[in-house]
Amino acid sequence: MTDLLELLPAAVATSFGDDAYQRIRRDVISCRLAPGAFVTEPELMAAYDIRKTSCRIALVRLAQEGFVRSRPRKGYQISPITLRDVEEVFTLRVQLEPLAARLAVGRVDLGLLRELEAACRLQHPVLKLNDQIDVFMDANKAFHLAIAAASGNERLHKSLTTLLDEMSRLVALGFGVQKTKPEIKHDHNAMIDAFAEGDCKRVELIARRHIETFQAMTLEKLYASLAQTGAAIPVHPDAGARR
Numbered sequence: 001m002t003d004l005l006e007l008l009p010a011a012v013a014t015s016f017g018d019d020a021y022q023r024i025r026r027d028v029i030s031c032r033l034a035p036g037a038f039v040t041e042p043e044l045m046a047a048y049d050i051r052k053t054s055c056r057i058a059l060v061r062l063a064q065e066g067f068v069r070s071r072p073r074k075g076y077q078i079s080p081i082t083l084r085d086v087e088e089v090f091t092l093r094v095q096l097e098p099l100a101a102r103l104a105v106g107r108v109d110l111g112l113l114r115e116l117e118a119a120c121r122l123q124h125p126v127l128k129l130n131d132q133i134d135v136f137m138d139a140n141k142a143f144h145l146a147i148a149a150a151s152g153n154e155r156l157h158k159s160l161t162t163l164l165d166e167m168s169r170l171v172a173l174g175f176g177v178q179k180t181k182p183e184i185k186h187d188h189n190a191m192i193d194a195f196a197e198g199d200c201k202r203v204e205l206i207a208r209r210h211i212e213t214f215q216a217m218t219l220e221k222l223y224a225s226l227a228q229t230g231a232a233i234p235v236h237p238d239a240g241a242r243r
Contacts, residue, residue: 017057020050024058028067029165030134031172033078039068040075065162081173086222089166090215096160097144097211098204101191103151105200110192116143117188130172132181137168143188167218174221182217184210 024044027033045055059076062068068076119139124132141164148157175182187210194202 016051016054017061020048020054021058021061023048025062025065025067028062028078029168029172030130031169031176032130035078035169035173036080037078038071038074038076039078043075081169085166086170086219089163089170090211090218092159093163093167094208094211094215096156096163097148098207100148100151100153100156100160101195101203101207102200103153103156104147105195105198105203107152108147108150108195110196112146113143113188113192113195116146117192119143120184120188129179129181130176133172133175136181137171140182140184141165141168147191170218170222174218174225177225178221180221182214185213187213 024033033039041052041055041059044050044059045052048055050058059068059070063070063076067079069079071077116139120136120143122135122139124135127135144164145157145161148160151157171182187206191203191206191210194206
């Protein structure tokens with residue numbers, strides 16, 4: 001049977017595809033679709049109540065971003081999380097975010113940063129833990145991207161947007177299995193104070209320290225989760241599936 005979306009205007013079909021993409025992508029990033037899991041188009045269509053065209057639009061975009069991989073005769077695989085991913089994400093963050101912070105001195109909206117910092121600390125006891133982690137990561141991402149946007153460098157902002165999405169998968173896997181929510185201590189407030197003082201060197205130092213601390217905490221949770229589940233993170237993807 002012809003997919004009904006094929007009979008609709010291209011803009012409408014794209015809109016449905018965008019919605020499917022956003023919903024599936026959200027579940028990939030939050031690890032509700034587990035890293036390394038195999039899925040098929042019919043399974044996704046049923047789970048998300050979407051048509052074939054929407055499903056394919058979503059999968060094409062997710063494959064372009066490296067979140068899924070086409071596997072002949074098996075469907076699609078949610079991209080595994082590898083040690084290389086962990087190392088690369090944090091190596092880039094520790095280089096790019098201090099730079100973004102330094103460039104944002106004198107330009108960032110301090111009131112906005114305080115609001116976003118407060119959002120990171122809001123408690124949501126009625127939510128399930130995985131949803132609490134999602135809310136925290138959204139607020140944390142907004143805080144860091146507000147700084148990146150204030151840097152005035154669009155490529156830097158775009159790169160950090162991608163890195164923070166990839167980092168969210170690491171956090172969801174590590175902290176979710178350990179049934180605990182990430183904490184940010186006082187680094188955000190210390191960074192805001194440094195911005196207020198216009199202290200470029202201190203802003204850079206705090207940004208670097210914050211990322212290194214969060215990296216150590218995330219790796220600890222990831223390894224604990226792997227030991228608990230008996231799983232193993234590969235050092236790198238198999239040669240035929242590398243991005």
